[in-house]
Amino acid sequence: MDKMIDDEMLVAQFKSGSQKAFDELMKRYERRIFGYLLRSVRNYEDAEELTLEVFFKAYRALGTWEPKAKFSTWLYTIASNLSIDFHRAKSRQPVYMLEDEDVIEKRLIATDISSNPEKNLEDKERGRIIREAVDELSAKQKSVFMLARYEGMQIKEVAETLGMAEGTVKIHLHRAIKKLQTLLRPLWENNEI
């Protein structure tokens, strides 16, 4: 299908009964939505299942969808909500201990600083530690950071996607970057990452 046809046109075609229009929309966004969800849940199977759920919900709701925002924004809104629900459900599972955010923060720093400074961390291990720090962000901070940093969204678009005021998005973004700095600075100062 012609790539010049914009999303809203495809939505209109789908509403008038064209399945191919939805296939094209799916083709355009499946990688981006999957990538966003994979970064959010850090597990391939879960991300795949959630991506399917995003397009399932979109398919069923698209018939009555009113284009107040861009189609892509709406799709990311569904993905963000599903991701938040996923984390909420996961945090309710009894195997995970609920800890205060500050405690987790201190624990992460303490664990990594107290590890053997002689140890030469491989690149993979370094990446894992950094991603662990990203995962320590609150759900909102992480969503804002991921959308703004890796999905190429402007603050305004992030605000529309997450249903927040632009000022709130900025506050979450600032806090996210500040927290990452708090978590990671001791590690690079000790040459651990």
Next chain:
Amino acid sequence: MEKCKTSEARVIDYVYGELDQSESSAFEQHLATCSKCTRKVYSYSHVLHLVDDAESEFLPVALAPRNLEAKLYKRLADAPPEKNSILSRLSNYFSNLLLVLHEQKVASICIFSIAAIAVAFFVGNPFRPTTLDINRINSADARIEQYRHNDIQRNLEDVLRKKHLRHSDSWDTVSQLNRVKDQAQGTDWANIAKNQLKRVHSEF
């Protein structure tokens, strides 16, 4: 030395590219004289650089979900149809009514429309769900059926290709053809598989 009053948020905005051009150049002028802010800029830039590296290593560009299209249509076919709430049916009904009145400005058509709706209201069921969803479900079902046909065709081609390559292994061919025949129950492919079975038996 005067104490720097620049907020942390301002530094982050600069690093993140959220300042406009004039604000950005003003901040750069400030950086030339403020070592504290210069250190902060370095620190935040380094954090973002580290995180970017870790995230791009985690997610290769080529990564995509497997068979999403097929899984979606399967899911749609399995899912129960959505039931519209009374409220949404009422709203659909009145919005359709308003749309007709708005578009058809000729009085006679208006009267005809109102009369038709009144008949529909008293005789028919005006709150029945729209047929759009049914069409959608039908098309999702059609898509599933198409995937099934493709699957049967692929399996049959596979058996025939193997049969051609390995003349001696007829028992294997027969058992595979039987499997395809079972899979293809209710389709034309079942007859094709049956004919192929007859042919293999006659070649024994």
